[in-house]
Amino acid sequence: MNSSLSSSLRRAATVGGATGTAVLLAAxxxxxxxxxxxxxxxxxxxxxxxxxxxxxxxxASTIKIEVNLPTDHPIASVSTQPVAGWTVKVTRSKLTTPLQTDDGTVNEAVTKITWTGGEIKPGEFQQFPVSLGPLPEDADSLVFKTLQTYDNKEVVRWIEEEQEGQAEPEHPAPTLELTAASADGDHHTSASASASPVAEHSTVEVAASSSDAGDTTARILGIVGIVVGALGVGFGVLAGRRRDTGAGTGNPSA
Incomplete structure (x- = not known):
């Protein structure tokens, strides 16, 4: 193999490898x-x-999570789903202005949920399901300011609210966007959901499955990028060999 072809193959390998790596990182x-x-x-x-x-x-590992519910738009009904290894504490506070609901007047509401006793190790995550309702009709979003405590005593405060037209803050608060109710008057987030806590919790599995599907898709795209890069190198090598073969069988006197 001549030096020119060798250089070309090295460049092709570099480009192919870089392409595969870039796609993988993007995933x-x-x-x-x-x-x-x-x-x-x-x-x-x-x-x-x-x-x-x-x-x-x-x-360090996460050992405590505190989620603060909005007090400007209190939620009448809040319930938690057990999370293995974690103990939950629900804090209720008396409302300055009682809520009027279909079931009557509500004088207090949940203002904070705290999970302790468990552990989220480095490189891991945990989901904490909560049932909420009815969601307010006079707000466009709900902000849940959250504190995350590590076993090295560090506390990360996820309390910064995002502002329209500005860059995302360093520690954004979890925010639930509220959309217009459906025209058929269905006040549940899933067609299979009902007012019972069991039915409502079924939507958690749907959300988790969608998230897993997205992660799987990302990994597949990364692998495809690597394969495409490798095929590019292979085609470059094959083309080089064909040129060498053609040159060897030509007329020496030409």
């Missing part, structure tokens, strides 16, 4: 924050959401 999710999933729900509905908490420390 890796961005540095995660505490979030609420799904990210939106219908106004006036009963919805089940999960607070997804990733561990962002390479040397």
């Amino acid at each position: 890796v999710p961005a540095f995660a924050h505490v979030s609420v999933n799904p990210g939106s729900a219908a106004k006036g509905s009963y919805s089940t959401v999960s607070f997804k908490v990733p561990n962002e420390d390479d040397s």
